[in-house]
Amino acid sequence: MRDKTIVITGGFGALGRAVREAALAQGARVALIDYAPAPGEFANDPLALGGVDITKFDAAQAAMTNIHAAAGRIDALLNIAGGFVWRPVAEADGALWDRMYEINLKTAMTASKAALAYLEASHGAIVNVGAGAALKAGAGMGAYAASKAGVLKLTESLAEELKGKVRVNAVLPSIIDTAANRKDMPNADFSAWVRPAELAAVMLFLASDAASAVTGALVPVSGRV
Ligand SMILES: NC(=O)c1ccc[n+]([C@@H]2O[C@H](COP(=O)([O-])OP(=O)(O)OC[C@H]3O[C@@H](n4cnc5c(N)ncnc54)[C@H](OP(=O)(O)O)[C@@H]3O)[C@@H](O)[C@H]2O)c1
Known part of the structure; x- marks a missing residue:
């Protein structure tokens, strides 16, 4: 990943931080985009852009333009921004x-579209974050799983559109071992979950030249569940 510039959406979240660390350890330059304001630790990082709502194309485009101007290139886009709500259909409304x-599907589409020209110039890669629930949803997961199923179809379709120019793949994690999940499921076996570093390694492989022949792949990363 040396000399590569990697853009991470949702970069201040649990997985975003783990992927950033792993990418830095591999020698990459890392830019972060997030809706949340930049936490203090990123205050002096010109490539950490907080307060950006990437459901809005103009905001996503401005962020990519700024990053490209500062870094000179964009080699990979890791679409990590997203979120989860558990709610049975009977209790959910259309707003949910x-x-x-x-936040799960439109963010990935919008950020990808905003970065396309830069990624084509570098023969780069997009890695989306789907979810195991997109293949087999559990109770209460309809809205989340349906949005993540959309991410899988976006991945396949965009991979076809960009064949030979930009590779597009997705990872499908089960439960990631984050502080939030430990708090929500205190009695679970945490050791069975996907460690953020394990998922980061798969995402960076898909973003790297080592995966130069891989596009349109939907890769389950289900830990030991
Ligand atoms: N955690 C799991 O077990 C699990 C399992 C399968 C898949 N995933 C997926 O993995 C990804 C990362 O999960 P995580 O646990 O690291 O979540 P997280 O800690 O909540 O991080 C997600 C980040 O995305 C940001 N974001 C949301 N909407 C955005 C928008 N419109 N524009 C810009 N940034 C936005 C959030 O900002 P705000 O906090 O300000 O909204 C947050 O900082 C998500 O796509 C999630 O669906 C997670």
């Missing part, structure tokens, strides 16, 4: 379904 669609 709209929100899941916006």
Whole structure:
């Protein structure tokens, strides 16, 4: 990853931070985009852009333009921004379904479109984050799983559109071992979950030249569940 510039959406979140660390350790330059304001630790990093709502194309485009101007190139886009709400259909309203669609699927589409010209110039790669639930959803996961199923179809379709120019793949994690999940499921076997560093390694492989023949792949990363 030396000399590569990697853009991570949702970069201040649990997985985003782990992928950033792994990418830095591999010698990459890393830019972060997030809706959340930049936490203090990123205050002096010109490539850490907080307060950016990438459901809005103009905001995503401005962020990519700024990053490209500062770094000179964009080699990979890791679409990590997203979120989860557990709610049975009987208790959910349309606004919840709209929100899941916006933050999980529209963010990936919008950021990808905004970065396309830069990624084509570098023969780069996009790695999306789907979810195991997109293949087999559990109770209460309709809105989330449907939005993540959309991410899988976006991945396949965009991979076809960009064949030979930009590779597009997705990872499908089960449960990631994050502080939030430990708090929500205190009695679970944490050791069975996907460690953020394990998922980061797969995502960076898909983003790297080592995966130069891989596009349109939907890769389950399900830990030991
Ligand atoms: N955690 C799991 O077990 C699990 C399992 C399967 C898949 N995933 C997926 O993996 C990804 C990362 O999960 P995580 O646990 O690291 O989540 P996280 O800690 O909540 O991080 C997600 C980040 O995305 C940001 N974001 C949300 N909407 C955005 C928008 N419109 N524009 C810009 N940034 C936005 C969030 O900002 P705000 O906090 O300000 O909204 C947050 O900083 C998500 O796509 C998630 O669906 C997670």
